[in-house]
Amino acid sequence: MTTSVSAILPSSAVTWVHVWRRNFLVWRKLALPSMLGNLADPMIYLFGLGFGLGMMVGQVDGVPYIAFLAAGTVASSVMMSASFESLYSAFSRMHEQRTWDALMHTPLTLGDVLFGEVCWAASKATLSGVAIMIVASALGLTQVDGMLIAVPAVVLAGFAFACIAIVVTALAPGYDFFMFYQTLLLTPMMLLSGVFFPRGQLPQIVQTVSACLPLHHAISLIRPALLGRPVEDGLLHVAVLLGYAVVGLSAAALLLRRRLLG
Template sequence: MTRTNYNLVMFLRNSYHVWFRNLLVFRKNIRVNFLPPFVEPLLYLGAIGFGIGTYVGEVDGISFVRFIAPAILAASVMNASFFECAYGTYVRMYYGKAFEAMMATPIRLREIVIGEIFWGATRGLISAAAILLILSLLGLADLPQSLVILPLAFLAGFLFSAIAACFSAVTPSIDTLSYPSLLYIAPMFLFSGTFFPLSLLPEPLQIFAFVALPLTHVVTLTRGIMVGGAMPFWPVNIAWIIAGIVVATCIAVRLFDRRLII
């Protein structure tokens, strides 16, 4: 085995240990951790899909509840991944001192960061699987073709986790994490084609949503898979997600280096 391959194996193994450590903590409170992914989509579908949807009628040729169901799944992946690597990572770093403990071992900081981001992506995948099960039981998702959403959810979770890690690395206190939640995540939840088509927005806002809001690409792909809609820009959507993962991950690693390495 060459030195490069050895370093790569060690990097992946150490990152896995960080991921597995978080998994063990998750398993201790598994009942509580699994409850929100099951309850959240039911609330949105009941209040907005089946409630307001009775007054809306069809959107783009499909019922309103079928229109928003893929978006609710995509948004839940965003929320699960983002908040896990924003609040969760900050708590483990600052209050739990888990980063310091792991850095006292052969595990390096960048391996900790990658392990955290992988765990955030896993939380997004878990959320997607739970919601997809509910949607299938309600007749809003067709199996097995909708299972393609799961690898997409992991990629999307990786992206939102990396973005959250950037905020976690620079925030001076846990209270200030409310700013990206309010000023970035909330607008993205509302204006990424979740509850109405992007075509209803003014053209400058459509361009902004396509360029600057990653949830737009995740919603587009998820909706196309679940309802069979046209996805003329799917290569661009996937390329945007992958490029966002690379850029956000590199920035997150760099920011944590500046914060914790003296």
């Protein structure tokens, strides 16, 4: 295995697909329980808070609270699904099962493995987000044509969160390390980015901080599309998510090169 800088990049435009396909074939054996696990938490939030608080809150930003929450739940589900796949599952394949070592003893490079992993995590996140959109649409909470606009944003958000989380995996000595990321970053991001209530209700300094968070930009793309509204500053939101993805993937590649290739 080469230790040159090229080792952190995919060896070609298509070789990483073999890593994606390998993960897909393994996941397919347990697809149903995996999907149910990914959907259970966001659905509890959607129906529990949506119908419970919705009876007291009424409308938020001109729509029923449950419709407002449904769009935010899609984005948060994408974040959690991509993150957990890039954290726990990827770490298992890298550290416990040594699957990555086996893959890199084939013509595949570390870059192929890394890019295949984040694309697989983004794919699972997209599947989770689309499933919630379908449920929300069936309940009349979102517009069907808006789903077509929202799907590219879901894919981008899933890829960005996968790239961020894989950095934590590259640094993690064990599974317990992921609790810090989940508790100190993912949970506050859900509370500050407008999933459950409009960001405008937060103090100005908190709004400024939350405007830098990737979940805010994901919600800013997904929620208007699902509610049939124009997306404001769409290019900015796309650029920020792409920036998080590029920086995260680059940092993870360098860290994993040092950890796995010496």
